[in-house]
Amino acid sequence: MSVTSPVTNLGKIPATIITGFLGAGKTTLLRHVLEHAGGRRIAVIVNEFGALGIDGDTLRACGITGCDDEDIVELANGCLCCTVADDFVPTMEALISRPNPPEHIVIETSGLALPKPLLKAFNWPSVRARLTVDGVIAVVDAPAVHAGRFADDPEDVARQRAADPSLDHDNPLAEVYEDQLMSADLVVLNKTDLLTTAEVDALAVQIAGIIPRAVKLVRTTEGRLDPAVLLGLGSAAEDDLAARPSHHDAMDGEHEHDDFDSFVVPIGAQASAEALVARLAAVTEAHDVLRMKGFAVVEGKSMRLAVQGVGTRFRQQFDRAWKPGEPRAGSIVVIGRQGLDRTAIAAAINDATGAV
Numbered sequence: 001m002s003v004t005s006p007v008t009n010l011g012k013i014p015a016t017i018i019t020g021f022l023g024a025g026k027t028t029l030l031r032h033v034l035e036h037a038g039g040r041r042i043a044v045i046v047n048e049f050g051a052l053g054i055d056g057d058t059l060r061a062c063g064i065t066g067c068d069d070e071d072i073v074e075l076a077n078g079c080l081c082c083t084v085a086d087d088f089v090p091t092m093e094a095l096i097s098r099p100n101p102p103e104h105i106v107i108e109t110s111g112l113a114l115p116k117p118l119l120k121a122f123n124w125p126s127v128r129a130r131l132t133v134d135g136v137i138a139v140v141d142a143p144a145v146h147a148g149r150f151a152d153d154p155e156d157v158a159r160q161r162a163a164d165p166s167l168d169h170d171n172p173l174a175e176v177y178e179d180q181l182m183s184a185d186l187v188v189l190n191k192t193d194l195l196t197t198a199e200v201d202a203l204a205v206q207i208a209g210i211i212p213r214a215v216k217l218v219r220t221t222e223g224r225l226d227p228a229v230l231l232g233l234g235s236a237a238e239d240d241l242a243a244r245p246s247h248h249d250a251m252d253g254e255h256e257h258d259d260f261d262s263f264v265v266p267i268g269a270q271a272s273a274e275a276l277v278a279r280l281a282a283v284t285e286a287h288d289v290l291r292m293k294g295f296a297v298v299e300g301k302s303m304r305l306a307v308q309g310v311g312t313r314f315r316q317q318f319d320r321a322w323k324p325g326e327p328r329a330g331s332i333v334v335i336g337r338q339g340l341d342r343t344a345i346a347a348a349i350n351d352a353t354g355a356v
């Protein structure tokens with residue numbers, strides 16, 4: 001199957017931005033795109049909030065034919081929206097200056113990144129001359145929205161607004177979520193397997209109410225969408241910034257993700273995958289962790305265990321063999337609101353007795 005680009009911005013390389021909150025399913029969707037790219041040369045830039053490049057590693061481990069390691073560029077440890085000048089622009093310049101430049105670039109932003117500063121970077125002269133934003137895709141974790149994870153506590157907002165009338169939200173997750181939606185050309189309502197059709201219908205209406213433009217919304221599970229739906233939107237979003245309002249516009253350089261914290265916990269060899277995941281889920285519950293992901297060594301197994309947690313929902317799989325010479329060491333990235341008790345969380349993750 002082939003994916004076509006629009007004729008607008010002729011000669012420019014199209015770039016798709018995939019945004020969406022922590023754990024919404026961005027990497028899963030991207031992996032599906034790469035698996036169904038039909039031979040098209042796609043370069044990927046993955047940005048993560050945590051200091052370990054888990055997403056890049058996950059994509060490399062998938063063994064997609066035609067997807068070379070050099071086509072996956074990681075910008076770890078920071079949010080693209082803060083490191084646009086230092087990291088993003090030079091990376092894009094290097095990609096498009098290759099002797100054999102990519103036909104399409106897909107950028108997976110960190111779950112906490114605000115897309116607007118990234119969109120603005122497409123107006124830097126060196127970038128604008130060769131690239132155009134084909135589209136911004138916002139991946140939404142349908143069950144997380146349904147559970148109210150991005151909602152404000154109305155009483156809390158009323159109380160805080162009494163002191164500060166300019167207050168918008170009390171929940172920093174709400175601001176990141178809304179910013180990501182408001183920048184979108186296409187909304188992907190993912191993880192619909194975990195809700196009823198009526199619940200998904202209600203979410204679609206709720207989301208349409210947040211976005212001030214008519215934006216297409218598609219529903220899916222495991223990001224299983226035809227790349228022809230995702231690539232080739234031809235939005236030239238860099239010319240259309242005013243239509244994509246952001247909380248950040250009024251924030252004068254402050255970033256919502258200052259409200260979040262991330263750290264890495266090294267873990268020893270595990271007696272069992274199930275016991276590890278049960279322990280991680282208990283720690284998540286006890287400490288209100290938003291996201292965990294990482295790799296582990298399991299005794300007696302030649303394969304690496306990949307672990308993914310979104311809230312208390314965990315998945316694990318042996319994703320590939322440990323490579324010769326690769327240190328057999330496990331680590332888990334933990335992401336949550338500021339104020340996480342790092343010492344207690346690290347101790348509980350490593351406590352085989354199960355105390356949290």
Ligand SMILES: Nc1nc2c(ncn2[C@@H]2O[C@H](COP(=O)(O)OP(=O)(O)OP(=O)(O)O)[C@@H](O)[C@H]2O)c(=O)[nH]1
Pocket residue numbers: 020021022023024025026027028029055110111190191192193194220221222223291293308309310314315
């Ligand atoms: N039940 C269910 N789980 C899903 C679906 N899509 C993705 N997942 C799982 O959700 C978890 C997070 O998926 P990722 O694709 O890593 O999410 P992400 O948005 O890239 O995460 P960050 O990069 O950390 O923000 C993984 O365990 C996925 O297997 C889905 O449609 N249904």
